[in-house]
Every structure is written in structure tokens, then in C-alpha cells.
Amino acid sequence: MLAGCACFLAGFGWLALAHADSGYVTGVLGPALLIAVGIGLTFPTLMAAATADAPEDEGGIVGGMAATANQVGGSVGLAVLATVAMEAGGSSRAALAAGYDLVFLVAAGLGLAIAVVSVLLPRHRSG
Known part of the structure; x- marks a missing residue:
């Protein structure tokens, strides 16, 4: 979890540093790959934690509810963050990029919040 949140x-944070004239590899691809690794390390762990103590006959329901909560x-x-970007930015490329800087910083803060809350996740029990 913590490694995934560090990737987030x-x-x-790297995306927040990009500007309207950033190149694709350094401004988009690199940070997107880091975020993808973070998703791969974090979301399966969260799903496992959500279904860990579910009774065997209710595992499907619990898993479905967790997946639905993830999608919703x-x-x-996404809708909230896109609205924040439009309101904080403007119609020009540079202004919109500045609005997304704020959104990416908020997303990084959410990654930090997930890391803090992950301390509360159930631990693997031996035996």
C-alpha cells in the first residue's frame, strides 16, 4: 500500500510540475506510468481488505459492493476534479494547465490520505 501511495x-506531483509546453515523455508519459504502478499496487490491496472478513456465502455481494463503490x-x-480544474483555470491553454496543477496536487494529497488510512487496514494473520 505504502509503495503504491508513494507512486501516486x-x-x-510530477504532473503538477508540467506546463502547457511540456513534452509528452517528461510531462505526461513518465508521471502516468508512475500513477499506473500506484494503481496496480494499491487498488487490489484495497479490494482484498474490503473482502477479507466477509462470510463465505456473502463474498460475491461484498466484492460487488466494493467494486461498485470503486466505480462510483x-x-x-473525476467529475469533481474536472470541475475544480475548469473553475481554477480558464479557457486558455496556460490557464487550464494551471487549473490542472491544482487538481494534481489534490490527487497527490488523496494519495497521502490513502497512505495514512492504510495503517488501519487489517494485517495478515498468521495461523
């Missing part, structure tokens, strides 16, 4: 912080949360989060 690094990737979204992502959709609502």
Missing part, C-alpha cells in the same frame, strides 16, 4: 504522490467513487471524483 510522485506521479501526481472514481466517477464522482
